[in-house]
Every structure is written in C-alpha cells, then in structure tokens.
Amino acid sequence: MAASDIAIVATAQFPSVRRSIYSEVQLLIPTVSAALEAIGVDRSAIGFTCAGSCDYLTGGPFAFVTNLEATRAWPPIAESHVEMDGAWALYEAWVRLQHGDIDLALVMGSGKSSPSRPAEVWPQQLDPYYLAPLGLDPVSYAGLQARALLESGKATERDFAEVVARSRRSAQGNLNAQVRGDVDVDALLAEPYYASPLRKHDLPPISDGAAAVVLARGDRARDLVERPAWIRGLDHRIDPHQPGMRDLTTSASTTLAARKAGYDGGPLDAAEISAIFSPQELILAESLGLPDGTVINPSGGPLCANPIMSTGLVRIIEAADRIMSGDASRTLAHATNGQGLQHNLVCLLEGA
Amino acid sequence: MSPEPDREPMSDLVSLTYVEELTPNLERFADALLTGHLVGEQCPTCSRIYVPGKGYCPMDVTLTSEADEVEVKDTGFISGYTIITPVQYYGQKETEPFVLASIALDGADNTLVQQSIVGVPHDAVHNGLRVQARWRPQHERNVEGISNRGGTGLDGVIFGFQPTGEPDEPAAKCRERLF
Amino acid sequence: MPQRCAVIGVGQTQHKKIRSDVSIVGLVREAAQRALDDAECTWSDIDALVIGKAPDAFEGIVQPELFLADALGAAGKPMLRVHTAGSVGGSTFIVASHLIESGIHERVLAVAWEKQSEGNAQWGLSGGRSGGSGAGGTFAPWMRAYIEDSGAPEHIGWMVATKDRLNALKNPYAHLKLADISIEKVKDSPLLWDPIRFLESCPSSDGAGAAVLTNEAGTRKSSKPPAWVTATAVRSELGVFPGRDPVRVQAGVDCAHDVYRQAGIANPRDEIDVAELYVPFSWYEPMWLEGHDIAGPGEGWRMVESGTTAIGGAFPVNPSGGVLSSNPIGASGLLRFIEAAQQVRGQAGDHQVDGARTALAQAYGGAAQYFAMGIFRDRKD
Numbered sequence: 001m002a003a004s005d006i007a008i009v010a011t012a013q014f015p016s017v018r019r020s021i022y023s024e025v026q027l028l029i030p031t032v033s034a035a036l037e038a039i040g041v042d043r044s045a046i047g048f049t050c051a052g053s054c055d056y057l058t059g060g061p062f063a064f065v066t067n068l069e070a071t072r073a074w075p076p077i078a079e080s081h082v083e084m085d086g087a088w089a090l091y092e093a094w095v096r097l098q099h100g101d102i103d104l105a106l107v108m109g110s111g112k113s114s115p116s117r118p119a120e121v122w123p124q125q126l127d128p129y130y131l132a133p134l135g136l137d138p139v140s141y142a143g144l145q146a147r148a149l150l151e152s153g154k155a156t157e158r159d160f161a162e163v164v165a166r167s168r169r170s171a172q173g174n175l176n177a178q179v180r181g182d183v184d185v186d187a188l189l190a191e192p193y194y195a196s197p198l199r200k201h202d203l204p205p206i207s208d209g210a211a212a213v214v215l216a217r218g219d220r221a222r223d224l225v226e227r228p229a230w231i232r233g234l235d236h237r238i239d240p241h242q243p244g245m246r247d248l249t250t251s252a253s254t255t256l257a258a259r260k261a262g263y264d265g266g267p268l269d270a271a272e273i274s275a276i277f278s279p280q281e282l283i284l285a286e287s288l289g290l291p292d293g294t295v296i297n298p299s300g301g302p303l304c305a306n307p308i309m310s311t312g313l314v315r316i317i318e319a320a321d322r323i324m325s326g327d328a329s330r331t332l333a334h335a336t337n338g339q340g341l342q343h344n345l346v347c348l349l350e351g352a
Numbered sequence: 353m354s355p356e357p358d359r360e361p362m363s364d365l366v367s368l369t370y371v372e373e374l375t376p377n378l379e380r381f382a383d384a385l386l387t388g389h390l391v392g393e394q395c396p397t398c399s400r401i402y403v404p405g406k407g408y409c410p411m412d413v414t415l416t417s418e419a420d421e422v423e424v425k426d427t428g429f430i431s432g433y434t435i436i437t438p439v440q441y442y443g444q445k446e447t448e449p450f451v452l453a454s455i456a457l458d459g460a461d462n463t464l465v466q467q468s469i470v471g472v473p474h475d476a477v478h479n480g481l482r483v484q485a486r487w488r489p490q491h492e493r494n495v496e497g498i499s500n501r502g503g504t505g506l507d508g509v510i511f512g513f514q515p516t517g518e519p520d521e522p523a524a525k526c527r528e529r530l531f
Numbered sequence: 532m533p534q535r536c537a538v539i540g541v542g543q544t545q546h547k548k549i550r551s552d553v554s555i556v557g558l559v560r561e562a563a564q565r566a567l568d569d570a571e572c573t574w575s576d577i578d579a580l581v582i583g584k585a586p587d588a589f590e591g592i593v594q595p596e597l598f599l600a601d602a603l604g605a606a607g608k609p610m611l612r613v614h615t616a617g618s619v620g621g622s623t624f625i626v627a628s629h630l631i632e633s634g635i636h637e638r639v640l641a642v643a644w645e646k647q648s649e650g651n652a653q654w655g656l657s658g659g660r661s662g663g664s665g666a667g668g669t670f671a672p673w674m675r676a677y678i679e680d681s682g683a684p685e686h687i688g689w690m691v692a693t694k695d696r697l698n699a700l701k702n703p704y705a706h707l708k709l710a711d712i713s714i715e716k717v718k719d720s721p722l723l724w725d726p727i728r729f730l731e732s733c734p735s736s737d738g739a740g741a742a743v744l745t746n747e748a749g750t751r752k753s754s755k756p757p758a759w760v761t762a763t764a765v766r767s768e769l770g771v772f773p774g775r776d777p778v779r780v781q782a783g784v785d786c787a788h789d790v791y792r793q794a795g796i797a798n799p800r801d802e803i804d805v806a807e808l809y810v811p812f813s814w815y816e817p818m819w820l821e822g823h824d825i826a827g828p829g830e831g832w833r834m835v836e837s838g839t840t841a842i843g844g845a846f847p848v849n850p851s852g853g854v855l856s857s858n859p860i861g862a863s864g865l866l867r868f869i870e871a872a873q874q875v876r877g878q879a880g881d882h883q884v885d886g887a888r889t890a891l892a893q894a895y896g897g898a899a900q901y902f903a904m905g906i907f908r909d910r911k912d
Contacts (some may be wrong), residue, residue: 056593126553364591
C-alpha cells in the first residue's frame with residue numbers, strides 16, 4: 001500500500017511551562033482529549049496507541065505505566081511505548097497503520113524536566129563505561145559541538161544569537177511556547193558565556209509538557225478533516241555514539257533520513273527542526289539541505305519550549321498544523337534523540 | 353574460550369535528585385492525613401470514589417478537583433495479601449518477613465495497595481479480615497511516604513491497619529477488590 | 532497487502548547470574564552475532580534495528596541503546612527502542628515484524644537484553660524504596676486467588692518449577708542447571724512471597740536474545756527453514772481500577788483471541804503444538820493456560836498435574852526451561868518468541884518437541900497488564 005496514505009488529522013499540545021503542578025498523566029489527559037475532540041472521535045475508536053516518554057524524567061522505573069491512564073485503557077487496547085521522543089512513537093504508529101487493518105492511531109509524547117537536574121540525568125545517557133563517568137553534562141557536550149562548528153568556519157557566534165532572536169520573536173505568536181520576546185542580537189552577544197561558547201540563551205528552557213497526535217489512514221483521513229497533513233515521507237537514522245567517531249559539525253544521519261524520507265532539498269513553506277541548542281540549527285539546516293530563506297521554526301522551536309520526549313512530536317505538530325489550517329502546502333519536521341544530534345528523524349508533510 | 357579469572361565489578365553509585373511538589377490531589381490527601389482523615393475524589397461521571405484522588409477518573413478520563421473531594425472512613429477489609437521475606441537491595445531497611453496487604457476501604461471503589469497490617473500475627477492474616485487504621489499520634493505524623501510516583505506509603509501517619517474484631521467479609525467480596 | 536514475515540536466524544547468550552566475562556556490549560553482541568550467523572548474513576545485511584529492555588533504572592543508564600548503536604552496527608540505520616515492562620521482549624519482536632510486514636525494510640534485527648548484575652533489578656522492582664513488594668510480592672496475592680478459585684492442590688506450583696528446571700537441563704543457554712531438582716526440594720525451599728517459595732521463582736540473570744526477521748523473498752536466501760510469523764498481537768489494560776480481575780486478565784484473553792483469529796485457530800489446545808509462556812513464578816503456568824483459553828476455568832492446573840505440559844506431553848509448555856530457568860528481564864519475552872520459532876524450525880536441539888509445527892509465544896509485563904503474543908508456523912499459511 002502507499003505509505004503516503006497516512007495523515008495527521010488532529011493535534012494538541014499542553015502549553016510548556018517551567019514547572020507544572022500536574023503530573024505527567026494529568027498533562028496528557030486533557031491533551032489527548034483535546035486532540036480527539038477536535039475530530040469528534042472517542043478513545044474507543046482508536047485502533048492503536050503509541051506513547052513516548054522517559055522513565056528517568058519522571059524519576060522511577062516503570063514510570064511510563066501511569067501514562068496509560070490517559071488512554072482509558074479499559075476495555076483493553078492495542079498499544080505500545082517507546083523510551084524515546086513521541087516523534088518515534090508516531091513513527092511506530094505510522095508503521096502499524098500500514099498493515100491496513102485499522103484506520104486510526106493515537107500518538108502521545110510527554111515529559112516533565114522540572115523535578116530533575118539535567119546536568120545529573122543526561123550524563124547517564126552516555127556510554128556507561130567510557131563517557132558517563134566523566135560527568136559530561138549535556139550543555140558541555142553541546143558546547144563542544146558549538147566550538148567545533150565555530151572552528152570549522154561554518155558559523156559565528158553572531159549566527160547563534162540570530163537564531164535565538166528570530167526564534168523568540170516567532171514564539172510571540174505561539175501560545176504553547178514558554179519563552180518569547182523581542183531581543184536584540186548585540187544585546188545577546190553582550191551576555192556572558194554560560195558554557196563557552198554557549199550563552200544561557202543558546203540553551204533550551206527547562207520545560208514540562210505533553211503533546212498528542214491522531215493519525216488516520218486513507219479515506220478516513222479525508223472524512224475527518226478538510227485538509228489532512230499527509231505524511232509523504234518518514235525516516236530516521238542513528239549516528240555513532242562516541243563523539244570522537246563523528247563530525248559534530250554536520251549531521252550525517254539527518255542528511256540520510258531526509259533523503260530516505262524523500263526530501264529533495266526543494267522549497268518548503270516551513271521547517272520545524274529540533275535544534276535544542278542554537279548552533280544545532282545551523283548544522284541541521286545545512287544537513288537537511290534547506291534552501292536559503294526557508295522559514296525555520298515559526299513556532300519558536302525548542303529554544304522557546306523544550307518539553308523533552310515531546311519536543312520532536314511538537315515539531316511534527318507545528319509542521320502539520322500549518323498544513324491543516326491551509327497556511328502551508330509542504331512542510332518538514334525534524335526530531336532528535338540522544339546528545340549532539342546522534343539520532344535524527346525527518347518527516348515530510350504535504351497538503352495534497 | 354579459556355577460563356577467565358572471576359572479575360569483581362566496580363560499583364558506581366548513580367545518585368539523581370528529584371524535587372517536586374505533590375500534585376493538588378495528593379497535596380489534599382497528605383494534608384488530610386496529617387489531621388487523621390482519609391480523603392479522596394468522586395468522579396462526577398461515574399460516581400466512583402478513589403482514595404487518594406488522582407485528579408481524574410481513569411475509567412472515564414474525567415478530570416476531578418477539590419470540588420469532587422469526599423472523606424471516607426478509615427475502615428475496610430483485607431482483599432489480598434502476601435508475606436514478604438525481604439531481599440537485601442540498596443536502600444532496603446526491612447530485615448524480617450513483613451506483610452503487604454491490599455485494603456478495600458469501605459467508602460472507596462479502588463483498593464489501597466501495599467499496606468502494613470498490625471496487631472495480628474502473620475499466620476493469622478487472611479482475606480476478609482476487617483480492619484481499621486491505627487493512627488500515629490498527631491505530632492508524630494509525617495507524609496514523606498506520599499509521592500507523585502505512585503507512593504501511597506501511609507507508614508508516616510499510621511502504624512498500619514489492625515483488626516476490628518468484626519466478622520470477616522465473604523470471599524467473593526474480597527475477590528472483586530483484589531488489587 | 533502486508534508482506535509476510537519470517538524468522539531466519541536467532542541467537543541468545545549463555546544466561547548466567549553474573550556474566551563477568553563480558554560488558555553490556557559483549558553481551559548483546561554475543562546474541563546478535565549468533566543470530567546473524569544463524570541467518571547466514573552479516574551486520575551490513577541488516578536494514579534496521581529494534582532494541583528492547585526493561586526499565587533503564589535497573590542498570591542506571593538512560594536509553595542504553597544509544598551507546599550500543601556502535602556495537603550493533605547501527606550507524607546509518609534506523610533504531611527503535613521499545614519499552615513495555617516485562618512484555619518488552621515480545622513487543623520488540625512484534626515492532627520488528629511490523630517493519631517487515633509494512634514493506635519498509637527487508638531484514639530487521641531485534642535485540643533484547645538485561646545485564647542485571649550491573650544494576651539493581653530488585654531495587655528497581657521495589658519502586659526504589661525500602662519494603663517494596665517486588666514482582667513476586669505483587670503477584671503472590673493473585674496466585675493465591677487462583678489457587679482458591681480453582682481449588683488446585685498445593686503441589687501444582689512445585690510441579691511446574693520442577694518441570695521447567697528439568698527442561699532447562701536440555702537447554703545449553705539456560706541459567707539454572709539444577710540437576711537435582713525435585714518436587715520435594717521445591718516444597719522445602721524457603722518462602723519468599725507467601726505462598727510462593729524460593730525454588731518456585733525466577734532467577735536474576737544476565738542475558739540477551741536476538742532474532743533476524745525478513746520477508747518472503749528473504750527466506751529464499753536462507754538455507755535453513757524459516758519460522759513463519761502467522762500472527763502477532765499486543766493488548767494493554769489499566770493496571771489498577773475498581774473491579775479489575777488481575778488473575779484472569781482481560782487483556783490477556785483479548786490478546787490470545789486476536790492471535791488465534793489471525794492464525795485461524797479455533798481450538799488452541801489441539802491446534803498449537805508447543806507454547807513458550809512467560810512464567811516467572813510457578814503458578815503462572817496454569818494461570819496463563821486458563822488466561823489464554825487453552826484450558827477451561829479450573830482446568831489449567833489439571834493440565835499440569837496430568838503431565839500434559841511436560842516436554843513429552845500433549846501440550847508442552849516451556850520446553851526451554853522458560854523464565855523460571857533464565858530471567859534477564861528485558862530479554863525474557865524475546866526468548867519466548869525465539870524458542871517458539873526454533874521449535875517450528877526444528878532447531879531446538881535437545882529440547883525440541885517432536886513434530887512441532889505451530890508454536891505460541893507469550894510475554895507479559897507490568898501489573899500483568901501488558902501482553903505480547905505471537906504464533907509461529909513451519910509453513911507460510
């Protein structure tokens with residue numbers, strides 16, 4: 001069957017905040033409900049559900065189990081879970097829908113970063129024998145990548161600041177964003193380093209959030225909404241883990257995923273990319289082959305809201321929303337997993 | 353492959369700190385515990401009562417709030433139990449066999465799991481046994497065992513649940529509230 | 532039309548309490564390399580990887596598949612990490628099978644593992660707190676309920692524990708090799724989670740399993756018989772809710788009926804030749820026999836008592852020795868699928884069930900709320 005037979009027909013986000021008083025499942029319930037209500041579908045109509053989350057964010061083994069309560073899994077449902085961003089849960093649901101026996105899938109992504117310290121948790125994501133004991137925290141890792149980028153001559157610190165300024169300005173129109181405002185590039189550059197060459201504003205905010213997407217197949221998609229966001233291509237690739245084993249100034253797996261997803265470098269109405277740290281936007285734009293002048297992260301991107309484990313899913317949502325509203329006919333979304341852009345997913349969406 | 357000498361693994365203790373406020377529903381539950389009361393929430397859609405309240409009803413995914421708060425008595429019966437011989441893992445403080453029981457509170461539809469039973473020898477613990485909470489003196493109560501991560505450890509406020517002396521509940525009633 | 536999926540290679544490690552001879556990398560490569568060798572292919576023939584394991588808190592690493600990418604030849608390939616608690620090994624296999632059936636990939640490597648000696652699974656299973664119930668403590672009241680519901684005599688659990696460890700003696704990969712196991716020994720072992728005794732409980736193991744899945748065209752490139760994936764299904768239900776029956780779990784019933792329907796099986800007891808079921812505590816054998824409608828209510832324990840589920844019986848269960856003999860938690864579900872596949876390929880060696888042509892694999896997890904099941908056949912239809 002045609003893989004292009006599957007579309008995003010509904011989306012919802014819980015606005016990102018620095019610290020939510022609600023638990024992860026309490027964020028998910030109204031988010032899932034909102035997505036389903038947008039198309040008048042009940043949970044019982046969903047054929048397959050897939051969720052993305054990370055136990056270490058919630059702070060306990062089996063933490064993901066509670067999130068099942070957002071799906072009203074009684075009577076029993078067919079569902080699965082990935083210890084990854086919801087963008088990969090969407091990938092699994094997209095694969096499942098291609099079997100042809102079900103029409104609707106629900107995707108969730110959620111995470112609260114507020115209870116933990118990123119500098120404590122994320123070093124544990126690195127090789128436990130050789131890297132984690134060094135205590136390499138994610139900001140330092142990103143700093144190493146940024147330094148390599150500067151020394152390659154491919155970007156300047158001013159480029160980083162421009163990404164930040166543009167992102168925050170764009171986020172002014174986004175109710176789901178956490179950080180927004182009008183900032184001057186020179187004022188940004190005057191700020192002290194946080195972890196050279198990164199300044200505090202080059203880092204993403206710490207966020208709590210959740211997001212949900214409904215996928216539909218073929219005619220069901222056409223019946224549910226006027227302008228489904230068709231998934232024309234979806235692929236993901238991983239790079240070597242050891243930072244010394246790859247060129248941190250480029251993202252080979254992103255380039256490959258984009259090609260496999262069928263993105264040919266042509267014009268896009270918007271690209272929502274998971275540049276978690278500002279220098280990564282420059283790396284990704286080049287690796288994706290985005291034409292100059294492409295509108296990047298009109299939502300503000302991860303620099304304005306970083307609900308880890310749904311950041312990537314939110315990029316897909318933002319890219320899809322613009323198609324469903326009629327504002328765009330071709331958009332691209334990118335998600336990342338691991339540090340320094342180790343693992344990357346590209347989703348190409350079209351309106352017709 | 354030639355026999356290798358036994359290797360002793362190196363220990364690397366990973367210590368992560370999590371700090372968060374209790375969700376509103378658990379905050380209310382914890383406050384009430386300190387005053388010696390059990391509160392939960394009643395779902396406006398199906399009328400089921402959950403103790404502690406979850407902030408939603410999982411059967412309907414209806415959100416619940418303080419407006420849905422109800423108090424329940426601290427009485428009920430054992431609907432399931434086991435006697436655990438403790439394994440010594442990191443942080444384990446138990447050294448002697450202990451009982452963990454599911455308590456079906458009279459006023460709630462859900463079951464309080466992993467509760468302590470006091471005032472009865474292990475071999476007398478059985479399903480159907482009617483019990484009541486034995487509260488710690490007010491000034492000694494703490495709610496450190498209450499956590500967003502599914503911990504409804506009431507050990508900080510009660511010694512456990514103790515027999516009331518009433519006749520046992522029938523087996524069928526226990527079976528439907530096993531977990 | 533979906534593509535057909537088949538297993539053309541499997542591999543597993545020597546499961547042991549402590550594999551001090553390998554790091555995590557060595558552990559997963561041992562299983563993966565064996566699967567590749569069995570499939571007569573190399574790392575570069577693999578198009579995509581699906582990795583599964585139990586909660587990462589068990590080993591203190593966040594998303595360990597990220598660092599394992601290098602060791603598993605994953606660079607430049609898609610990699611998914613599945614996490615569905617104890618059923619994960621099964622759902623890992625099922626996600627991999629979807630990648631084949633959808634036509635997206637031609638050869639997928641599924642790997643599941645746990646190196647429990649490099650972590651603290653007991654701590655993890657106890658919610659990271661003192662006085663936790665662990666898995667056994669959670670399931671013990673439900674096993675007690677089954678015993679009471681069914682009127683089963685107390686020796687049934689001991690029989691299952693003995694049978695599985697005797698089977699394990701025929702499985703070179705199995706962790707527990709209790710040559711002197713007997714019903715008496717099980718009965719006399721200390722109580723762990725009343726009413727469950729030490730020898731009725733699974734061990735804690737280091738281990739990994741791997742499988743190479745391919746499509747119909749891919750089976751023609753292999754010189755060995757494939758195990759055709761005839762049916763797969765997953766079901767989940769809320770773990771805690773008013774009125775829940777955690778003994779005869781509806782999600783388990785529904786999951787079983789889904790795979791039976793897909794496979795055109797009307798009478799599972801007659802039409803399935805062998806089953807690898809996730810039995811970490813002895814009583815779960817009769818409980819799953821009934822919970823998947825292989826036996827009628829109260830009949831599961833009779834199948835045990837009559838020797839029906841012994842390796843030479845009419846419905847052998849866990850000829851590999853099962854989870855009771857090897858339990859690297861994240862891998863155990865995949866090991867059930869691998870062992871079932873080996874049975875219909877005729878490659879199960881000393882624990883081969885003669886004439887096995889249709890095999891059932893099952894894994895469960897969480898508060899007995901997640902189920903992953905599959906049916907393998909030695910033929911495409």
